[in-house]
Amino acid sequence: MPFATIDGQPLHYLDQGQGPVVLLGSSYLWDHSMWAPQIEVLSRHYRVIALDLWGHGQSGPLPEGMTSLDDLARQALTLMDHLGIDCFNLVGLSVGGMWGARLALAAPERVRSLVLMDTYVGVEPEPTRLYYFSLFDKIEASGSIPEPLLDIIVPIFFRPGIDPQSPLYQQFRAALAALPTERLRDSIVPLGRIIFGRDDILPRLHELDAKRTTVMFGDQDKPRPPSESLEMAELIGCSHVSIPEAGHISNLENPEFVSEALLEFLARKH
Template sequence: MKFSFEEKGEGKTIVFVHSYLWDREMWREQIDLLSQKYRCISIDLPSHRECFEKLKKEYSLEDLSQDIIDFLEEKGIEKYHYIGLSVGGMLIPYLYEKDQNKIESFVMMDSYVGAEGSEKKALYFHLLDTIENIKKIPPVMAEQIAKMFFANERKNDSNPDYVAFVNRLQNFSEEQLEDIVILGRSIFGREDKRETLKKIIIPTTILVGEEDEPRPPYESEEMGHLFPNAKVIVIPKSGHISNRDNASCVNRVLKNLFL
């Protein structure tokens, strides 16, 4: 798998993987901070920025994690820290199983590695089926989706991130949407990987937005009890994209961890 990515800074490596439907620009403020001391590599999910090769219909989170591991291997990276938000965080159990000897720490943000609940799964699959059929994300649906990602006070047109995200959703090409639908089905149809968390002794920090609608804080608290070596931090005044809703708070946490 060929990935589009950005690399900035020198030193030990930190790998970033963003949320579904976003791209590496989501991490701009965090990379600007951490690249002062680290080699930051921010990877785009397939077809979320550029299209290189079509995903197979049954492409899974395990496949994605292996493709990322292969990509890092090709770049000659022997050790790395890993920061993943939403689906980026869902990859952590797979990365641990396949690449644990290279990983120095995990930061899991706004994520959950249990199976998707039946109600949310039905909603998400309905949206994916609709997108697949009409080959676009129309304005009303774009706003419906965008509202899931932000804190209550930021899910409106006064928030530039919200406006930009609504526009982004409407501007995906048909080619991009084919892969985005495939990846969405693998995310929301994922297997339950909570048992793997009990084996992860790598230092782990779990961050979650106080107002995260898709991944509410109680899910992070549940996972925090499963990891042998994890702490959970709730980010105030933030939703699912906590690093955008409250970048200053997230950056303070990352500064304490890495700088």
């Protein structure tokens, strides 16, 4: 799979299928493979590009001087320039939606449609911001994600009641446990501080094109509760879709529903 050198580091991405372009933005702590069910379905009709965040998957470390989610938006746009793509559809889950909204605001003429999934572009509520920063401090100090922290972090991404022995749950846990010290300290922890220390762009959401935007959310999402998604949909004035039986990584907990919803939304834009 290909790489593009952006801000001096190799950004890894998948590029599959033909047709109108769909850019997929992943969640923090997950790489592009989290989109596997959607890539399989969408790439029959679209050219799907899914990138790995810095320090995730096969992407290089966090580039020097990165300070905000606006940098991630700019870097994604630079990837599109590198690939010679003028217009594209953007589907961003969690931090993918946080930088995705910023990209759409910065370059509205290039974003044909925007799907914001299980995300929130306001500031992180102070109690959770402080809590996440305390977890980052512990990970940084230990150079790993030890068992007690895995027991805290892994369940955050799934709906309550998911079988902790399920392959989805266990594979994610194993992936976090295997993260090397250097990657955690140089990329994942500092990127996490950028994500959860983000500024507020809720006041700008009215600038997005409501007809070309939708908000989707797992009905049992814990870190990004449905109330946040409904708040954003109201500010944008756009449609919203509740994904049943799904937590934060809704596209993997209810993949068929999400793939169908994305196909239906994208078909209306072409």
